Amino acid sequence: MSLSEALSSIFVMPFMIRAMLVLLALAIAAGVIGVFINLRGLEFMADGLTHAVFPGIAAGFALSGQEGLVVGALAAAAFATVTLTLLSHRRVTSDTAVAIVLTAMFSLGVIIVSRSRHVTGSLEQLLFGHLFTVSVTEVLLTAGICVGALLLVMTSLRGQLFSAFDSAGAQAAGYRELTNLLLLNIAIAGVVVSASIAVGNLLVLAILIVPGAVARMWARGLAGVFTGALLFAVVFAFAGLIGAFVVSVSTDVAIPGGAAIAVIFVAGYVLSLAFRLVIQQRRRAAGS
Amino acid sequence: MIQRLLDTAGVSFAYDRDTALADITMHVDPGQAVALIGPNGSGKSTFLKGVLGVLPVISGSLKVLGHDRDFNVGGHIGYLPQDDHIDADFPVTLRQVVMMGRYRRLGWFRFPRAVDRQAVADALTVTGLSSRANVRFGTLSGGQQQRGLLARALATKPDLLLLDEPFNGLDQPNREALIATVRELKSQGVGILLTTHDLDLAREVCDSVLLVNKRQIAFGPLDQVLTLANLQAAFGDVQVEVDEHKVVIPGHEH
Numbered sequence: 234m235s236l237s238e239a240l241s242s243i244f245v246m247p248f249m250i251r252a253m254l255v256l257l258a259l260a261i262a263a264g265v266i267g268v269f270i271n272l273r274g275l276e277f278m279a280d281g282l283t284h285a286v287f288p289g290i291a292a293g294f295a296l297s298g299q300e301g302l303v304v305g306a307l308a309a310a311a312f313a314t315v316t317l318t319l320l321s322h323r324r325v326t327s328d329t330a331v332a333i334v335l336t337a338m339f340s341l342g343v344i345i346v347s348r349s350r351h352v353t354g355s356l357e358q359l360l361f362g363h364l365f366t367v368s369v370t371e372v373l374l375t376a377g378i379c380v381g382a383l384l385l386v387m388t389s390l391r392g393q394l395f396s397a398f399d400s401a402g403a404q405a406a407g408y409r410e411l412t413n414l415l416l417l418n419i420a421i422a423g424v425v426v427s428a429s430i431a432v433g434n435l436l437v438l439a440i441l442i443v444p445g446a447v448a449r450m451w452a453r454g455l456a457g458v459f460t461g462a463l464l465f466a467v468v469f470a471f472a473g474l475i476g477a478f479v480v481s482v483s484t485d486v487a488i489p490g491g492a493a494i495a496v497i498f499v500a501g502y503v504l505s506l507a508f509r510l511v512i513q514q515r516r517r518a519a520g521s
Numbered sequence: 522m523i524q525r526l527l528d529t530a531g532v533s534f535a536y537d538r539d540t541a542l543a544d545i546t547m548h549v550d551p552g553q554a555v556a557l558i559g560p561n562g563s564g565k566s567t568f569l570k571g572v573l574g575v576l577p578v579i580s581g582s583l584k585v586l587g588h589d590r591d592f593n594v595g596g597h598i599g600y601l602p603q604d605d606h607i608d609a610d611f612p613v614t615l616r617q618v619v620m621m622g623r624y625r626r627l628g629w630f631r632f633p634r635a636v637d638r639q640a641v642a643d644a645l646t647v648t649g650l651s652s653r654a655n656v657r658f659g660t661l662s663g664g665q666q667q668r669g670l671l672a673r674a675l676a677t678k679p680d681l682l683l684l685d686e687p688f689n690g691l692d693q694p695n696r697e698a699l700i701a702t703v704r705e706l707k708s709q710g711v712g713i714l715l716t717t718h719d720l721d722l723a724r725e726v727c728d729s730v731l732l733v734n735k736r737q738i739a740f741g742p743l744d745q746v747l748t749l750a751n752l753q754a755a756f757g758d759v760q761v762e763v764d765e766h767k768v769v770i771p772g773h774e775h
Binding site: 272388389390391392394395397398399400401402404405406407449452453454455457458 | 598608624
């Protein structure tokens with residue numbers, strides 16, 4: 234297939250349309266929720282959740298194949314979210330709590346995978362997703378979970394912002410810190426679960442964290458941060474998908490969609506950082 | 522009788538299970554300002570947090586705005602925290618911070634209306650920050666941030682205003698402006714409870730004093746409470762500022 238044929242076929246092939254729909258849902262949810270991760274400094278918590286979801290994915294897959302993935306992931310995410318939120322809210326330092334739960338759950342996942350030949354063969358798919366082979370059911374599930382996660386954050390938006398800016402002040406204003414944190418962590422877990430299907434468990438973090446971090450570099454106000462993160466997430470997700478597809482069909486080297494997207498996201502972050510440094514240098518030079 | 526804005530009887534608050542402040546009996550009436558005075562770590566901020574419902578009441582009774590629980594959901598209490606925990610890089614403008622004072626009245630979904638925007642604009646005017654409204658909060662100077670947080674508390678249009686060390690870090694003009702603001706709020710019937718180290722200031726704007734050191738030492742009109750014996754009981758063997766003179770209060774010698 235030539236390059237131009239490949240490009241023109243992108244928007245016609247059903248599997249590409251499914252992949253785009255999944256990515257659109259994911260990018261919107263991750264863009265918005267990622268801003269809160271950034272504002273509240275919950276990156277490590279998000280990392281903990283992605284690792285904690287892994288045994289759920291593995292167990293679900295071992296028990297009932299691809300269909301079991303989401304159920305297992307949701308169960309593990311529910312357990313991990315509640316545990317992590319409660320632990321980090323108590324006296325245990327947040328990082329310690331996350332590190333312990335992360336390691337315990339991930340080891341459990343590895344044990345499950347190693348006990349089951351059936352799963353071992355699909356390990357790559359579990360870790361890196363199967364963007365090009367998502368089923369219609371998975372598209373609907375992803376979209377549903379993403380909408381739910383977004384609703385959780387949007388309905389508690391004011392409390393989330395207030396808590397992120399000044400948690401003592403927010404509590405004083407009558408917002409419950411534990412409720413806010415739990416809602417946000419559930420939303421993060423939702424994105425982690427749905428993104429695990431498409432881009433894979435190991436690469437979720439790029440999608441969740443990069444857009445917010447990049448937008449934070451450039452935007453001055455809240456509206457700018459949210460818009461920037463959303464735009465970055467959608468544009469770079471599609472760029473990664475189309476890039477992976479075009480390279481795969483024109484060179485016969487199969488590139489996993491999830492990995493391509495993660496790479497593009499990280500590249501975007503590095504570029505943004507470099508650009509930022511150059512501008513600061515210029516300003517300093519101009520100022521002196 | 523006028524309804525009391527804050528009314529406690531033998532109330533104690535605790536962090537986890539350790540009692541942090543015990544046996545406080547005091548009240549704040551509309552149009553009154555009460556100074557909360559005590560040494561560092563004596564439980565002044567604890568008392569404010571207890572009144573805000575952040576810390577649990579472990580004994581005694583606490584009535585805020587006529588309610589004995591869930592009193593802080595309608596956004597009728599304004600609070601100025603000590604400004605020491607705010608991320609300077611946080612992407613919010615001063616105006617957005619002050620609008621946070623309206624959040625509880627806005628609830629979950631309602632967009633700010635003219636009345637909310639007016640409350641924010643008024644609070645910015647009173648604190649002299651109107652020209653800085655669209656600046657990122659973190660780029661303001663320390664004193665301006667402090668006034669910005671005061672503006673947030675004022676934007677709630679509170680019935681009861683709690684100020685934690687509001688005069689810390691203010692220069693003379695700002696200090697006078699704040700005194701004028703406190704007087705103006707009192708004349709509007711707002712009740713104010715403020716913590717301070719400064720006895721002069723208490724004399725200037727407050728009607729009564731609550732003197733604490735882990736527990737209540739005294740509560741009442743200024744001249745009855747600010748006696749040498751009471752101050753000694755509260756501060757022990759440390760320096761206390763009385764009438765601009767450093768006075769060393771002698772320790773107990775038995």
